[in-house]
Amino acid sequence: MLSKFVLGVVALQAGLAAAGNAIVSNRCPYDIWLWSVDQSHWSAPIHIPARTQYSEPFRSSCNGCGTSMKISKSNQLVGGAHTQFEYSIVNNQIWYDISFVDCAKGESASACPGHDKGLTMDSPEQACGKASCTGGSYCPTQAYYVDYPMQKLGLQEPVFTCPGKGTGMDLYMKVCSDEAPLKRSIAGRLAITDG
Incomplete structure (x- = not known):
């Protein structure tokens, strides 16, 4: 009986450890659409109006399998016209x-949604790295422009992590990150909702 209890507690703790969220903040003055995709899941288009956010729990279909949050300026996912926020566990x-x-053509990412006003991936956790590309800039150390940056550009892969933090924290994916943070009112006070 005790072993069943211990296994139940361990399972509960494991479930709590994976309680983090992937949060897409649309700071843009325009609406965006998102498709959440992994090896076993492809969502319908999710509408994220200007100056709002969308959140979903982290998921992974296998150890090391990736999830891509594909961002478009329309409800159609058109090749060459979408930005991707990607994570894996x-x-x-x-x-x-x-x-x-x-969506990039050489050093230009002007066809990539949000690139005109910046893109960032970060977490409130201090141990986490920050991927950030300011609006209109060429930022190959912060974002993938080619599939194999080491071979094609002589640069390290622009991949970030949160050493030792597990999956219990939130990861913010900010579209138009150069724009003002999202705010909401809580008991008459303004609070920043996307770091």
């Missing part, structure tokens, strides 16, 4: 990046 550790691979 490897041995209970979050790894993440921004990808312009499907």
Whole structure:
């Protein structure tokens, strides 16, 4: 009986450890659409109006398998016109990046949604790295422009992590990150909702 109780507590703790969220904040003055995709899941388009956010729990179909949050300026996912926020869970550790691979042309990412006003991936956890590309800039150390940056550009892969933090924290994916943070009113006070 005790072993069943211990196993139940361990299972509960494991479930709590994976309680983090992938949060997409649309700071843009325009609406965006998101498709959440992994090896076993492809969502319908999710509408994220200007100056709002969308959240979903972290998920992974296998150890090391990735999830891509594909961002478009329309309710159609058109090749060459979407930005990707990507994360994977490897041995209970979050790894993440921004990808312009499907929309960049050389050093220009102007066809990538949000690039005109910046893109960022970060967490309130201090141990986490921050992927950040300011609006209109060429930022190959912060985001993928090509599929193999080491071979094609001579640069390290722009992948970030939160050493030792597991999957219990939130990861913010900010579209138009150069714009003002999202705010909401709580008991008559303004609070920042996207870091």
